[in-house]
Amino acid sequence: MFDYTYLPAPNLIPQLIEMMIKIIFIFTLNIGFFAPILGYVERKQSALMQDRIGANRADIFGYTLGGLFHIMSDAIKLIVKEDFIPRGADKVLHTFAPFAAVVPTLLAFAVIPFGGKYNLWGHETNLVIADLDVGILFVFAAGSLATYGSVIAGWSSNNNWSLLGAVRVASQMLSYEVAMGLTLVGVFMVYHTLSLTEIAAGQEEFFHWGIFLQPVGFFLFIACALAENKRVPFDTPEAESELVAGYFTEYSGLKFAMFWMAEFLEIVTIAAILVGVFFGAWHIPFLSDDSLLNFLAGIFGLNFGSLFTMLVHTGVFWLKVAMFIGFLMLIRWSLPRFRYDQVMKLGWKIILPLSLANIVVTGIILLMVN
Amino acid sequence: MPGKTVKVDRNITLTFWEKLYIPEIIRGLYITTKHFLPNFVSVVRAYILNKPEERKIMTIYYPEEKPNIPEAYRGRPVLVRGEDGKEKCVACGLCEVACPPHCISIVGAIRKDGTRYPETYVLDGSRCIFCGLCEEACPEEAIVMSHNYENLTELDRGLMIYDKDALLVPEAKLKERLEFIRKRAYSKCNY
Numbered sequence: 001m002f003d004y005t006y007l008p009a010p011n012l013i014p015q016l017i018e019m020m021i022k023i024i025f026i027f028t029l030n031i032g033f034f035a036p037i038l039g040y041v042e043r044k045q046s047a048l049m050q051d052r053i054g055a056n057r058a059d060i061f062g063y064t065l066g067g068l069f070h071i072m073s074d075a076i077k078l079i080v081k082e083d084f085i086p087r088g089a090d091k092v093l094h095t096f097a098p099f100a101a102v103v104p105t106l107l108a109f110a111v112i113p114f115g116g117k118y119n120l121w122g123h124e125t126n127l128v129i130a131d132l133d134v135g136i137l138f139v140f141a142a143g144s145l146a147t148y149g150s151v152i153a154g155w156s157s158n159n160n161w162s163l164l165g166a167v168r169v170a171s172q173m174l175s176y177e178v179a180m181g182l183t184l185v186g187v188f189m190v191y192h193t194l195s196l197t198e199i200a201a202g203q204e205e206f207f208h209w210g211i212f213l214q215p216v217g218f219f220l221f222i223a224c225a226l227a228e229n230k231r232v233p234f235d236t237p238e239a240e241s242e243l244v245a246g247y248f249t250e251y252s253g254l255k256f257a258m259f260w261m262a263e264f265l266e267i268v269t270i271a272a273i274l275v276g277v278f279f280g281a282w283h284i285p286f287l288s289d290d291s292l293l294n295f296l297a298g299i300f301g302l303n304f305g306s307l308f309t310m311l312v313h314t315g316v317f318w319l320k321v322a323m324f325i326g327f328l329m330l331i332r333w334s335l336p337r338f339r340y341d342q343v344m345k346l347g348w349k350i351i352l353p354l355s356l357a358n359i360v361v362t363g364i365i366l367l368m369v370n
Numbered sequence: 371m372p373g374k375t376v377k378v379d380r381n382i383t384l385t386f387w388e389k390l391y392i393p394e395i396i397r398g399l400y401i402t403t404k405h406f407l408p409n410f411v412s413v414v415r416a417y418i419l420n421k422p423e424e425r426k427i428m429t430i431y432y433p434e435e436k437p438n439i440p441e442a443y444r445g446r447p448v449l450v451r452g453e454d455g456k457e458k459c460v461a462c463g464l465c466e467v468a469c470p471p472h473c474i475s476i477v478g479a480i481r482k483d484g485t486r487y488p489e490t491y492v493l494d495g496s497r498c499i500f501c502g503l504c505e506e507a508c509p510e511e512a513i514v515m516s517h518n519y520e521n522l523t524e525l526d527r528g529l530m531i532y533d534k535d536a537l538l539v540p541e542a543k544l545k546e547r548l549e550f551i552r553k554r555a556y557s558k559c560n561y
Binding site: 045048049050051052053056066219330331333334335 | 392395398399401402403405406409410413417427428429431
């Protein structure tokens with residue numbers, strides 16, 4: 001007979017459903033929307049920036065939709081391609097590496113809030129999958145785990161280019177993780193918390209956004225985040241002209257697609273953290289949450305009012321994220337690659353001292369204000 | 371030979387603002403944005419309005435859109451069919467002589483009214499170099515370079531040998547090119 005004592009108590013079921021909805025939402029949005037569409041966006045945006053047209057040939061019954069079907073043809077190509085494991089490569093690790101690269105980038109989304117707290121039909125909803133007290137540290141931890149994917153990929157491929165790429169990944173990630181953690185310390189000091197939800201909630205007023213309270217921290221963080229992302233200004237680990245494709249030289253088919261996806265999802269993660277920490281998360285400038293809720297509740301009633309507030313806030317958050325993704329893509333297609341020693345010099349000799357100075361100055365100002 | 375060391379000024383001393391990176395990065399981003407935004411607006415606008423000529427990007431979506439051919443363009447050489455339905459060619463053989471790769475071969479004949487005409491006029495498209503000398507040599511404006519640049523190649527060379535039927539094009543379709551020939555200074559010497 002089935003033992004019913006281990007079933008969750010009835011009042012946990014709504015929470016479980018809520019949790020499942022949030023997880024499915026984040027999952028579909030990332031894997032189903034951002035990962036494929038960013039490939040298209042990148043091709044089109046870079047083309048337009050260079051006075052080209054970009055992908056526009058794939059069509060279904062003669063309709064091209066400006067090249068949107070290239071997403072599908074890319075996916076089909078990657079699925080159908082041969083999954084090649086080079087001779088002498090470690091088969092288990094070679095297969096494991098792409099998973100180790102993708103999973104942490106998705107993991108980071110667990111603590112990123114994409115909306116505030118709402119009361120729907122008597123049920124308290126908090127639009128974050130896991131509201132951890134040390135949220136931002138969890139993101140850093142996940143980012144460090146992502147390094148393993150790249151390093152294992154380079155190590156197991158039995159290819160010198162891959163190995164060099166992996167070595168570069170390891171040193172670059174190590175250097176910039178130190179600086180990245182320190183750049184955000186100023187933010188923790190200003191908002192008195194490590195939780196991303198509370199940092200986001202503290203930015204309700206327009207002039208309390210992180211960009212106004214921590215401008216230096218913002219520039220330093222964006223530099224570190226770009227370096228963590230391993231994209232162009234800091235793409236020495238996968239430098240085409242030097243290392244073929246760096247640590248994923250020996251990957252093809254779906255495994256290559258997973259590295260590709262990890263890279264794009266990392267952009268989304270970085271954009272989401274930038275928005276959550278420096279650009280007021282879901283808050284609309286000069287419009288407080290309560291006044292929006294009161295306004296919508298006055299029209300649609302309390303429950304539907306808070307539902308629509310939730311939708312508006314979520315929409316605003318993802319809109320900001322989309323704008324930041326565009327900005328990161330702009331940087332990627334504008335700036336030339338740093339030389340490898342320049343990357344190290346920038347990380348250790350410029351960003352690290354500046355972030356330490358930022359902490360000191362923030363502390364002095366906080367003491368003076370209080 | 372041990373030469374002396376020459377100190378080359380590579381002009382790489384950076385100013386204070388350049389050393390800060392950020393102003394220069396913003397300048398770089400401004401340049402790319404300056405290209406991106408107008409291109410984006412014009413491409414989207416042209417797509418919605420379905421007016422390809424409003425696109426600011428020079429690229430042409432080739433098979434769907436055709437480029438504007440300048441009148442001096444030398445495409446496939448064609449024979450002109452006059453308004454009376456007969457070819458203008460009098461089988462004088464000047465084009466045959468002028469043709470550098472010898473791709474034209476003519477057999478002339480005389481009609482009952484005494485005018486000459488080419489009984490066969492064969493132009494080997496696989497040898498033609500599109501130089502336009504036949505057009506310049508022709509005293510009758512009978513062979514001109516058309517603006518046809520499509521379907522000029524075949525998988526079989528035999529299919530690229532054009533006879534009179536394949537070459538004849540009505541005069542009305544070639545008006546632009548004929549006017550251009552008359553305008554050309556050196557072509558006036560022919561008359």
